Amino acid sequence: MSLTVVITGASAGIGRATARLYGRRGANVVLVARGEGGLAAAADEVAALGGRPLVQPADVADPAQTDAVAEAAEKEFGPIDVWINCAFASVFAPFDEITPEEYRRITEVAYLGFVNGTRSALARMLPRDRGTIVQVGSALGERSIPLQSAYCGAKHAINGFTSSLRTELLHRGSHVHVTVAQMPAVNTPQFGWVRSRLSQHPMPVPPIYQPEVAARGVAYAADHPRRKQYYVGATTVATIWANRFAPALLDRYLARTGFDSQQTDSVPPTGQDNLFEPVDHGPADDRGAHGAFDDSAHGRSWEETLVRHPAVTALGAGAAVLGMVGAVRRLTSSSA
Template sequence: MARTEKTVVITGASAGVGRAVTRRFARDGARLGLIARDRRRLEETAEEVRVLGGEAMIFPIDVADAEKVDIAAEEVEQRFGPIDIWINVAMVTVMAPVAKTTPEEFRRVTEVTYLGCVHGTLAALKRMQPRNYGTIVQTGSALAYRSIPLQAPYCAAKHAIVGFTDSLRCELIHDNSAIKLTVVHLPGLNTPQFDWARNKMPRRAQPLPPIFQPEVAADGIYFAAHHPRRELWVGRSSYEAILGQRVAPGLLDRMMAEKAYGGQMAAEAETERPDNLFEPVAGSYAAHGRFDVKAQNTAPALWATEHREAIGKGAGIAAAGALGWFIGRMLSSRR
């Protein structure tokens, strides 16, 4: 594979999706600016980058701090040159009903998951606009369109990212800007998120199935960074959630009320443990969580999206059929 040797900044780079994305770009020999809170995991990630053939700078900072994010961007450009791609991945969440979630918890999830994305975007734009070049990738979620119970702060933050990005996109079009802007919406993933997120429920947290490996998400983000589209949906469950919300939101409300409580909780009881809401959790976490046995390594829907030009008109027919199948599936599940 040809080496891109691009300069790329990734937030949330030390674990989960961010770690998988970092590895994907490192294999191309990219020059990487890695942002996350835990210094030790960042150092481990940077060593992986060097082994895979890339270069790395690390920044153990919180994306909620806009000034530190901007300083990191400046230092990346001083060492590696102009930033070609900026990828916003960092997030935190809380598993709890709304009534049991504190204002401080809502604020913190918003500061990291939503405002962290804003801060990264602003740092990228500050450097990309003068040269009218670059790509910004927002890591979204199917939950940006179809909210679920027990994660209201996170769902709201992902909704906000879509609203923010749509406004910015309009401005870039107005300015005839060559800067590319894309959002990649992800399904449930096998990441450490479910071992260190704050959880007020009685059982351990898990992603709503189907569960995909973080490398599937990384492939989607990597593709979007090089072939920017307005949005890219990863995994069939993302299609089902987003299209279902457009067609039958009330029906999905009832389905989520019935299925998403238990669906987000594993059989094991939750235990006393640290969480990463305000401070990083120590440990050698990497890309994967504890669901390797259940997680899927491929997503046919992503392959179809990446090859939509080759698929041609048949894609439209297939999409219509898939939508009909999905509506039928929802109705049958209610019986």
Template sequence: MKTVYVTGASAGLGRAIAAIFSREKFRVGLIARDEDSLAEAATSIGGGTAWATADVSIFEELDTAARKLEAQIGPPDIWVNAAMATIFSRFEDISAGEFARATNVTFLGSVYGLQIALRYMKSRGQGHLIQIGSALAYRAIPLQAPYCAAKAAIRGAVDSLRCELIHDKLPINITMVQMPAMNTPQFDWARRHIAQQPQPVPPIYAPQACAKAVLWAARHPARREVWVGKPSFEAIIANKLFPALMDYYMAHRAFEQQFEKPAQEHDSEGNLFIPSTRFHRIEGHFSKRQISRTFWFGTSWWQEIAFFVLVLLAFALLLVIL
């Protein structure tokens, strides 16, 4: 029986990931800030589930949590970084402290998780690091600058680490799973400086459906990235081909798509600095609009070689015809 640790596991996608791994008979370790919500999540998930509290942006707390889980269920075979924080606001209205906090949780929290997980995996000579990313790691959108920046930074850190693991011939895999918009509670508890109620950019996917892609990634550790859902695939490819046009498209479409209705108040403190006592569940309040099934595409080096060979063959055929 393998062991998986999941950060950000008290709600949303992290909780959905923990639940699906538990159903597949993994030993599961939950990590998040709020003790009560973690205890409730562990009871709900059941099985061989343990939990430990930590603010992932504080290395010492996350390290202590990992050591507690190790004592209870053993070291991690798989480590999933799913913790995040976001702010819905114009760039100029985000304070320095808010920007730093969102970046520390989403980016540095992932970096710390990778560093701690590597300690366990290098000593055992095996392991799989799974980093939850987003299509926004490739194609940023307005009004979420800290989140988009953090996800892009994570992709850079993961790519750098992957090169080092390959160079050192270490049998440790690392996969980044790029997610579409999901129906998670983050839109209820995110900090906001705008007089609108945030929503995921449609189409909206069920976190449980996206968690299945993470389980698939765990079972296919050689995959470099996993792109989940049609919007992720479209955003990543379109931005590679037409980045300037995508700037204009997002400028004209992404504002309205991120909000469902006027908010009662202009500002919302959210859970940026203090854990929320509400909304500790998998789904947000968009369940009637969510899509319960999705597809995913896993990238790998051999696919790139096959694509390169096909391009050469096409070019050779073109020369013959001409």
């Protein structure tokens, strides 16, 4: 019997790469996003790779729409086995340049969208006592950076919400699982259509990974959901642990480097943003999984080892933390 997987944010980036991965597995893939162009192209790819797609245009900020997605998925394919929350929205700007309406919208998509999707999935999984929910998180959910206060806040909230839910499921003795796949910087189209008030084009903080690296981490978390969270990419491990060992040093380091490292003059601004409305209205607007940084993005990482072997993760984290903390100390000392 084919696996049935729901993926929010499936029209581009990590969600799109994850949809392709499950297509190769021959899964039933329910594709959820607002953009019609990306959804249609994703469905074609899933079908060509051997999966069965179901397109469900929806705004995850609306709980009624996520519930309608779940209803349609089970009507078409039967019980949902895996629900992956991956929808994204953000504004690149200092906090005092983000409006209350923008902040609300980001929170409704990047945090409450995950809550809504989780609720819709649990309503069907709990009575059956089986199923898995994967939250696509971020290293920024534990170590915030400048210019992304709303997104960082949402990712922190996802971690807190998911930890609370996990304890409730354990209390019930439920066989429904929930886990978080924490992501590094990824080369996705979001940097070309995110709302930005920066002087230059926004970019992920290097080192940058390709969406396929992230998708493999998401799928592995779904296949092995008993762990609380998975770190995808060595930089995610280093960032999270360095923040626990030397948060004040990282504050100073990011204050000095975090603005310039998130902007590039090598890519022209698009002048488009998808905060309130999608920008991919038809086939010509499809952005695919990759963003504008293919030349500098890594197609593989320690992730293939890290997510599978906790002992190696600990050793790798220790080495990476020592290296990062040393580098931060040298920079802050020289800049003082």
